[in-house]
Amino acid sequence: MNTASHYLAATGNSSYGYFGGGTGTPSVTSRVERIDYSSNDVSALTRGPLTRTSYELAATGNSSYGYFGGGRPGPFSTVDRIDYSNDTATASPKGPLSSLRDSLGATGNESYGYFGSGAPSGYPAGYRYIDKIDYSNDTVTATQKSAFPNLKFEYSATGNKDYGWFGGGNASYLKSIERLDYASDMIWAPTRSNLSPAFSTWSAATGSASFGYWSGKYPGAISTVDRLDYSNDTANTVTKGPLNTARGLHAACSPVANGIGLSPVPVPAAPGAPVPTSGYFGGGISTYPAGTITVDRIDYSNDTATASWRASLTNNVYYGAATGNNSYGYFGGGATPGTLSTVDRIDYATDYQIALTKGPLSVARSLLAATGNSSYGYFGGGGPGPKSSVDRIDYSNDTATAPAKGPLSLARNQLAATGNSSYGYFGGGNPTTSVVDRIDYSNDTATASPKGPLSLARRLLAATGNSSYGYFGGGYPTLSTVDRIDYANDTATASPKGPLSLARGYLAATGNASFGYFAGGLPGPRSTVDRIDYSNDTATASVRGPLSTPVYGNSGFSPVANGL
Numbered sequence: 001m002n003t004a005s006h007y008l009a010a011t012g013n014s015s016y017g018y019f020g021g022g023t024g025t026p027s028v029t030s031r032v033e034r035i036d037y038s039s040n041d042v043s044a045l046t047r048g049p050l051t052r053t054s055y056e057l058a059a060t061g062n063s064s065y066g067y068f069g070g071g072r073p074g075p076f077s078t079v080d081r082i083d084y085s086n087d088t089a090t091a092s093p094k095g096p097l098s099s100l101r102d103s104l105g106a107t108g109n110e111s112y113g114y115f116g117s118g119a120p121s122g123y124p125a126g127y128r129y130i131d132k133i134d135y136s137n138d139t140v141t142a143t144q145k146s147a148f149p150n151l152k153f154e155y156s157a158t159g160n161k162d163y164g165w166f167g168g169g170n171a172s173y174l175k176s177i178e179r180l181d182y183a184s185d186m187i188w189a190p191t192r193s194n195l196s197p198a199f200s201t202w203s204a205a206t207g208s209a210s211f212g213y214w215s216g217k218y219p220g221a222i223s224t225v226d227r228l229d230y231s232n233d234t235a236n237t238v239t240k241g242p243l244n245t246a247r248g249l250h251a252a253c254s255p256v257a258n259g260i261g262l263s264p265v266p267v268p269a270a271p272g273a274p275v276p277t278s279g280y281f282g283g284g285i286s287t288y289p290a291g292t293i294t295v296d297r298i299d300y301s302n303d304t305a306t307a308s309w310r311a312s313l314t315n316n317v318y319y320g321a322a323t324g325n326n327s328y329g330y331f332g333g334g335a336t337p338g339t340l341s342t343v344d345r346i347d348y349a350t351d352y353q354i355a356l357t358k359g360p361l362s363v364a365r366s367l368l369a370a371t372g373n374s375s376y377g378y379f380g381g382g383g384p385g386p387k388s389s390v391d392r393i394d395y396s397n398d399t400a401t402a403p404a405k406g407p408l409s410l411a412r413n414q415l416a417a418t419g420n421s422s423y424g425y426f427g428g429g430n431p432t433t434s435v436v437d438r439i440d441y442s443n444d445t446a447t448a449s450p451k452g453p454l455s456l457a458r459r460l461l462a463a464t465g466n467s468s469y470g471y472f473g474g475g476y477p478t479l480s481t482v483d484r485i486d487y488a489n490d491t492a493t494a495s496p497k498g499p500l501s502l503a504r505g506y507l508a509a510t511g512n513a514s515f516g517y518f519a520g521g522l523p524g525p526r527s528t529v530d531r532i533d534y535s536n537d538t539a540t541a542s543v544r545g546p547l548s549t550p551v552y553g554n555s556g557f558s559p560v561a562n563g564l
């Protein structure tokens with residue numbers, strides 16, 4: 001290159017590689033330099049510049065164009081396009097990214113470019129979302145698609161024509177590699193592989209149709225090169241021959257990356273169609289105070305396996321509530337840590353996508369509870385307050401703001417709810433109580449009526465059930481107790497049944513007609529999932545396959561819970 005640079009980005013086609021932006025030259029630059037692969041022993045040529053000076057940006061492209069997006073100072077959402085057929089001209093600005101960011105990564109194929117995550121001016125909060133640029137319509141704002149299970153910034157990405165691999169990054173120096181499936185725009189697993197211990201942040205990546213290569217790091221420059229075998233991408237990377245000098249903050253490109261020039265070797269298929277009898281657990285806290293967008297799916301027919309990460313919520317949310325019907329699951333309220341009124345909807349038929357935002361709750365609230373039937377979802381209680389109000393979501397008109405219905409008999413938060421097709425039961429909560437309120441769905445403007453209490457007062461519990469019984473489990477003070485409400489005799493005190501496998505609060509629950517699943521919780525956080533067998537509910541709950549990530553303050557729902 002003609003000028004010393006770092007914090008730059010690179011992409012190219014089968015003939016040329018383009019390096020753009022950066023700093024240390026001696027200042028931030030808009031410079032673009034081109035390497036000719038057919039004569040790569042000579043100095044790069046300076047080409048038309050980017051529209052702005054920037055560093056900590058990312059780049060990808062196809063055979064005709066290169067796209068440079070994000071960066072500092074700013075941060076920027078700007079995307080510049082280099083036309084390889086006229087590369088002496090200044091790059092043209094195209095549709096921006098969905099948010100301002102720097103320290104991001106990018107990859108793509110001939111049709112689409114994906115710019116992932118990043119941070120606002122290097123601040124360690126950042127974004128988890130991956131933006132997609134449609135090269136055939138590149139004047140519009142990039143569309144948010146999938147999301148990372150963990151915050152990623154200061155990382156690098158490469159891929160072939162079918163998949164992109166995002167590796168390394170900050171947030172305690174993550175070494176994980178995630179795979180993006182271009183056919184569904186979804187990251188199918190929290191982690192495919194891991195880079196070797198030598199790596200941390202600010203490495204560079206490129207590759208071929210069959211392999212991806214990561215090199216260098218910062219701080220503490222290294223010459224290490226790791227290779228990922230795309231055909232066996234759950235195995236850890238292998239260290240290959242080193243660079244000729246230790247470095248970091250660099251950029252990489254190849255004439256055969258991103259599906260240019262060669263066809264890829266077969267890659268293991270992504271998980272198949274949604275399982276209609278599944279349970280979902282979403283949101284919560286893995287590492288305080290950051291919430292998570294992850295939604296895990298338990299396949300009831302194979303519940304000893306680790307839950308698979310499927311959809312993503314629109315916020316890093318915790319202390320929310322969830323319910324749904326046979327077609328959709330609804331997450332409402334919660335904290336980020338700011339209190340939310342947001343309602344997200346997960347479509348079971350396409351449960352690998354980012355949730356859609358629907359009509360909000362009538363008021364922002366967290367530490368609430370939810371249940372419902374096939375037509376309506378009821379979100380009650382919560383804080384700050386505590387609150388007694390109950391909002392009803394009409395599934396046939398879910399873009400409207402949820403109207404307030406008859407309140408609970410007692411204002412409270414940290415409660416739990418379950419029910420059947422006719423009634424919803426809200427139990428426990430803070431102030432610490434054993435009160436159980438029943439909402440009559442056929443008369444939901446009336447104040448909920450107190451029914452038989454729980455066997456002991458508690459808060460931060462969870463509940464699920466079938467058409468005949470409701471089960472309230474766990475809670476604080478730290479408990480493993482499970483109480484069963486008999487809907488046919490709901491004025492009686494709930495009867496204690498077999499306990500959970502361990503005492504915990506801040507957990508979530510859902511289930512089907514035969515089993516109830518209680519997941520996550522504190523002390524922890526935990527990935528533990530307990531299963532209650534309704535036909536033998538005096539026995540201690542059995543431990544099943546864990547969640548993909550330890551979590552607490554999460555929420556659960558299922559298309560076949562509560563007698564649906």
